[in-house]
Amino acid sequence: MEPIAYAARLNEFYRSQGFPAYQWTINESAPLTPLKKPLAGCRVAMLTSGGVSRKNAPCFNPQARNDLRLDAVDKETSAQFFAINDDYYNHRDADRDINCIFPIERLRELQSEGVIGEVGPHHYSGFMGRIYTRNAVVSEAAPALARRLRDESIDAFVLVPA
Amino acid sequence: MIEEAGIPTVVVSTGRDLSAQVRPPRTVFVNFPMGNPFGKPFDKVQQRKILLDALHALESVKSGGEIIDLPYEWGEQFAMNLGSGYRAKTA
Numbered sequence: 374m375e376p377i378a379y380a381a382r383l384n385e386f387y388r389s390q391g392f393p394a395y396q397w398t399i400n401e402s403a404p405l406t407p408l409k410k411p412l413a414g415c416r417v418a419m420l421t422s423g424g425v426s427r428k429n430a431p432c433f434n435p436q437a438r439n440d441l442r443l444d445a446v447d448k449e450t451s452a453q454f455f456a457i458n459d460d461y462y463n464h465r466d467a468d469r470d471i472n473c474i475f476p477i478e479r480l481r482e483l484q485s486e487g488v489i490g491e492v493g494p495h496h497y498s499g500f501m502g503r504i505y506t507r508n509a510v511v512s513e514a515a516p517a518l519a520r521r522l523r524d525e526s527i528d529a530f531v532l533v534p535a
Numbered sequence: 536m537i538e539e540a541g542i543p544t545v546v547v548s549t550g551r552d553l554s555a556q557v558r559p560p561r562t563v564f565v566n567f568p569m570g571n572p573f574g575k576p577f578d579k580v581q582q583r584k585i586l587l588d589a590l591h592a593l594e595s596v597k598s599g600g601e602i603i604d605l606p607y608e609w610g611e612q613f614a615m616n617l618g619s620g621y622r623a624k625t626a
Contacts, residue, residue, distance in 0.1 A: 374609075376551040376564070379552055398557050399557075400558040401558070402600060403559060403599035408594055411594075423570075436620060462570050462616070463569070463616045472573060473572070474571070474572055474573065476573050476582050478579075479579065480586060483586065489590065515536035515537065519540035522540070528542070528543070529543050529545070530543070530545075532546045532547070533547045534546065
């Protein structure tokens with residue numbers, strides 16, 4: 374099947390609700406930093422924005438707006454130790470198996486097999502709440518995350534939006 | 536921002552049009568429902584393949600903004616299902 378036209382569908386939804394038109398982020402170009410070493414030598418971490426919290430932390434607000442919360446998730450966290458709270462996508466499958474959206478077990482296996490060098494000390498979960506304050510992301514939250522990743526010597530970062 | 540800080544990134548996307556607008560440095564697009572970017576629950580083989588495809592994109596992509604369309608098919612038609620947050624507002 375053809376990919377779903379999410380932007381067009383959402384534009385229509387906002388219009389039908391009488392909301393102002395959504396201001397999509399449209400970038401004309403993208404930076405590219407080459408990988409500095411082979412994957413087998415890389416320390417890799419991941420980010421999910423799917424409202425994924427550990428069971429010893431507060432749940433994400435499933436209706437959140439402008440929620441810039443970002444949790445560090447210990448790399449050894451069990452796949453059963455997560456809760457998902459986000460009312461804006463269907464996470465029924467991921468509730469049963471977190472690897473559907475956040476494949477932490479698969480990444481650990483790739484480390485065991487030597488495909489990647491190692492999993493970073495933390496993964497990250499956050500930026501889930503329909504963020505309309507993009508300036509705050511660009512000026513504060515994203516640079517703060519980049520600093521953390523540098524401090525943890527992350528060589529490659531996998532982002533999984535939801 | 537992370538890329539500009541010197542850390543290569545790859546996005547695993549289920550929204551091809553959204554990624555084309557935002558243009559992350561590297562995207563692998565999977566034509567699966569939004570809640571299933573790595574596939575079905577407990578399908579370790581599929582999950583692993585998509586993760587590997589994402590990692591390999593870190594090595595193969597040579598120009599920023601590239602989208603790699605992965606060949607996997609969900610196996611049945613699926614609709615935009617954004618969850619109860621949107622339905623609640625429609626009601």
